[in-house]
Amino acid sequence: MSLLETVGLTRSFGGLTALDDVDFAVGKGELKGIIGPNGAGKTTLFNVITGYLKPTKGRVLLNGKNISGLSPHVISQKGISRTFQITNIFPEMTVHESVWAGVNSRTKDPWNPFVRADTIGDISEKTEEICELTGLSDQMNAISATLSHGDQRVLEIAIALSTDPILLLLDEPTQGVSPKEIDNLLKVIENVSRITTAILIEHDMNIALSLSKTITVLNEGRIIAEGPPREISESEEVQQVYLGIG
Numbered sequence: 001m002s003l004l005e006t007v008g009l010t011r012s013f014g015g016l017t018a019l020d021d022v023d024f025a026v027g028k029g030e031l032k033g034i035i036g037p038n039g040a041g042k043t044t045l046f047n048v049i050t051g052y053l054k055p056t057k058g059r060v061l062l063n064g065k066n067i068s069g070l071s072p073h074v075i076s077q078k079g080i081s082r083t084f085q086i087t088n089i090f091p092e093m094t095v096h097e098s099v100w101a102g103v104n105s106r107t108k109d110p111w112n113p114f115v116r117a118d119t120i121g122d123i124s125e126k127t128e129e130i131c132e133l134t135g136l137s138d139q140m141n142a143i144s145a146t147l148s149h150g151d152q153r154v155l156e157i158a159i160a161l162s163t164d165p166i167l168l169l170l171d172e173p174t175q176g177v178s179p180k181e182i183d184n185l186l187k188v189i190e191n192v193s194r195i196t197t198a199i200l201i202e203h204d205m206n207i208a209l210s211l212s213k214t215i216t217v218l219n220e221g222r223i224i225a226e227g228p229p230r231e232i233s234e235s236e237e238v239q240q241v242y243l244g245i246g
Contacts, residue, residue, distance in 0.1 A: 001064055003028040003197050004049070004080075004167055009058035011041075011048050011221075018044040020221040021058070026167070031193040033200045033212030033229075037241065040218040042201045043085065046169050050082050051075040062167070081165035083156045085172045091145035095136050095155055098144055100127045102162025127162070133195070134158040134188050150181025154188050161192065168198045174207060186211065209233055217241075 002025040011019040019041045026032045034042050047053040049060055051072040060068045067075055090098045103126045131137045134154050139147065144155060153173055160168055170189065177185055189211060192198060202208035208215060209229040217225040217232060219241045225232055232238055 002026060002061075003030075003063060004199075005061040005064075006045075006049070007059045007061065009045070009048060009060065010056045011044055011053055012056045018221050019048065019055075022218075022221070022223060024216060024223065026197060026199055028166075028197055031198045031200065031211060031213050033202060033208035033215045034218060035202060035205055035208050035215060035232075036218035039220075041221040042218055043171055044221075045218070046082060046171055046199075046201065049075075050080055050169065076163060079164075079166035080169065081160040081163050081167070082169035083153075083160050083171055083173055085175055087149070087152050087156055087176075089144045089152055089155050089159065091143075093144055094140065095131065095142055095144060095147070095158075096127060096140040098155060099130050099136075099158050099162045100124065102159050103127050103130070103164075106162075106164050130158050130161050133191055134161070135184065148178075148181065150177045150185055153177055153185055157188060157192060161196070165196055168192065168196050170198060170200045172201050172203055174202065174204060182207075205233075 005025040006022055009019055009022040010017065022045065034045070036042055044053065048055050051070050054069045059066050062078060062080065067078060100123060103123050107123065131140050134157060136154060136158055139151065144152065147155060157173065173189065174182055174185055186207065189200070200208060200212060209232065212229060214227065215229055215232040216223055217238050224241060225235050225238050
């Protein structure tokens with residue numbers, strides 16, 4: 001059974017069909033890439049999966065259970081976390097505080113002023129582990145707004161991890177990141193993919209091909225190809241639609 005599956009997923013906006021009968025699945029432990037031209041439906045797919053949009057038709061299944069149309073908050077509690085195309089952090093908080101808040105939100109009694117001291121220690125330890133995993137250990141006391149754009153992208157991933165997701169959705173994490181920071185960000189994504197299932201939307205086809213075990217190609221709301229990176233890179237249809245050649 002797939003960890004996540006969509007069945008006949010359709011989302012329309014008036015006369016425009018952004019997702020058209022999409023059957024999509026990702027297995028536990030997989031890093032799956034989604035590519036396609038602008039307007040292909042990639043972010044709409046993420047928005048429907050995470051509850052920001054309700055499907056017009058079809059279902060979203062998490063571990064075989066229907067989560068279609070649930071609110072983003074409920075879906076997050078069920079174990080799906082995401083990042084966004086536009087960096088979404090807490091600019092006035094430190095790196096440590098930002099990650100700590102997410103870890104604390106998943107405790108049995110979050111925000112309780114009378115919480116036991118040993119529990120606080122556990123939260124801090126997990127916060128530090130996430131910062132180490134994402135390479136932010138040396139910047140835990142830095143104000144988030146002072147980080148470089150690349151490190152803010154990394155922090156957003158760390159915040160997403162802080163809620164202990166079983167599935168992490170990464171929406172164009174390299175967008176706007178300078179070439180000198182790309183390599184570090186890719187290493188972080190690789191590290192993260194070793195501990196949780198992930199789906200990656202990436203505008204740079206070469207990055208998607210290098211990171212992902214399997215690739216799904218969307219065009220005009222429909223899946224036109226799926227398979228391992230080499231197969232996708234050699235597909236004439238993908239070259240014609242996605243690259244505009246052939």
